[in-house]
Amino acid sequence: xxxxxxxxxxxxxxxxxxxxxxxxxxxxxxxxxxxxxxxxxxxxxxxxxxxxxxxxxxxxxxxxxxxxxxxxxxxxxxxxxxxxxxxxxxxxxxxxxxxxxxxxxxxxxxxxxxxxxxxxxxxxxxxxxxxxxxxxxxxxxxxxxxxxxxxxxxxxxxxxxxxxxxxxxxxxxxxxxxxxxxxxxxxxxxxxxxxxxxxxxxxxxxxxxxxxxxxxxxxxxxxxxxxxxxxxxxxxxxxxxxxxxxxxxxxxxxxxxxxxxxxxxxxxxxxxxxxxxxxxxxxxxxxxxxxxxxxxxxxxxxxxxxxxxxxxxxxxxxxxxxxxxxx
Ligand SMILES: Cc1cc2nc3c(=O)[nH]c(=O)nc-3n(C[C@H](O)[C@H](O)[C@H](O)COP(=O)(O)OP(=O)(O)OC[C@H]3O[C@@H](n4cnc5c(N)ncnc54)[C@H](O)[C@@H]3O)c2cc1C
Numbered sequence: 001x002x003x004x005x006x007x008x009x010x011x012x013x014x015x016x017x018x019x020x021x022x023x024x025x026x027x028x029x030x031x032x033x034x035x036x037x038x039x040x041x042x043x044x045x046x047x048x049x050x051x052x053x054x055x056x057x058x059x060x061x062x063x064x065x066x067x068x069x070x071x072x073x074x075x076x077x078x079x080x081x082x083x084x085x086x087x088x089x090x091x092x093x094x095x096x097x098x099x100x101x102x103x104x105x106x107x108x109x110x111x112x113x114x115x116x117x118x119x120x121x122x123x124x125x126x127x128x129x130x131x132x133x134x135x136x137x138x139x140x141x142x143x144x145x146x147x148x149x150x151x152x153x154x155x156x157x158x159x160x161x162x163x164x165x166x167x168x169x170x171x172x173x174x175x176x177x178x179x180x181x182x183x184x185x186x187x188x189x190x191x192x193x194x195x196x197x198x199x200x201x202x203x204x205x206x207x208x209x210x211x212x213x214x215x216x217x218x219x220x221x222x223x224x225x226x227x228x229x230x231x232x233x234x235x236x237x238x239x240x241x242x243x244x245x246x247x248x249x250x251x252x253x254x255x256x257x258x259x260x261x262x263x264x265x266x267x268x269x270x271x272x273x274x275x276x277x278x279x280x281x282x283x284x285x286x287x288x289x290x291x292x293x294x295x296x297x298x299x300x301x302x303x304x305x306x307x308x309x310x311x312x313x314x315x316x317x318x319x320x321x322x323x324x325x326x327x
Pocket of ligand 1: 066084085086087088104105106107108109111112113114115116128129130131132133134173174176325326327
């Protein structure tokens with residue numbers, strides 16, 4: 001167990017790591033690979049289930065961890081493709097109840113080529129197709145996948161889940177671990193967790209929401225589960241502009257304040273790099289940052305609304321009660 005620094009800090013469970021290293025990946029077999037977007041969208045995101053029965057990882061992962069995938073073939077230097085990480089989207093008992101089927105939420109990286117450094121071709125603008133995300137999304141039931149891991153020991157549910165309440169904030173495929181965590185909390189074979197659970201899912205358009213039906217269904221069945229959506233690029237019915245996940249917390253601060261003031265509460269943030277900074281400002285502006293953030297001394301007198309955006313990551317750090325996984 002990791003040592004908490006205050007009584008309200010979460011005690012995280014021990015985890016197993018790197019049971020299958022990149023030098024000796026295990027072979028999984030795809031069980032299903034279905035779209036998990038709410039509607040027609042500019043992006044392509046799937047829910048991929050992989051059977052790992054009989055391998056070192058079976059039954060030895062927990063939600064919040066990731067696994068690695070090695071796409072077949074070689075890169076432009078002729079070397080085998082490097083491992084890419086994908087968040088586990090199922091509870092620790094897997095999709096099958098036995099820990100033998102893991103899942104994740106791959107999103108195809110499909111863009112126009114953009115030079116990343118000075119030596120890259122500056123005029124090329126052909127289609128850029130991400131190697132591993134497209135490999136995963138292309139797979140059919142029965143296909144084999146080389147898997148490593150598990151990886152990650154910090155972005156985890158606490159060992160005793162009933163001791164805490166939860167605010168989960170996701171953008172895009174950052175929803176993957178929260179699908180697993182919400183299932184772990186509400187579908188526990190020993191009975192659903194009674195803690196307060198708020199999930200805020202951010203997406204550009206309503207049709208980009210992931211696993212929307214699942215979460216809406218949980219919200220109707222469990223009074224303690226609250227599903228919020230933050231749609232950024234659509235005008236809202238009252239004519240106001242779209243919002244990001246942190247705006248959702250700010251707008252509903254009177255709902256969230258008692259929860260954020262309660263020492264049981266943990267915040268989890270997963271998704272696009274930078275999504276955490278808006279939330280940090282909202283917490284600090286509302287006088288709610290003490291438990292969740294450590295702010296640099298020379299920033300103490302600054303109005304959080306004036307924090308220079310590019311410097312937030314360096315001067316504001318999450319405490320153990322605020323867990324961040326952005327990529
Ligand atoms: C802990 C963790 C969990 C993750 N979980 C998930 C998950 O659940 N689902 C998911 O989809 N992803 C997840 N990712 C991201 C995932 O690991 C991969 O980075 C992602 O799928 C892209 O991999 P790829 O092989 O398809 O793209 P790559 O072939 O690796 O291409 C991406 C890279 O190419 C470069 N590039 C990007 N755009 C362009 C462009 N337009 N022109 C030229 N070069 C470009 C950039 O350097 C970029 O890093 C996670 C990452 C981490 C660290």
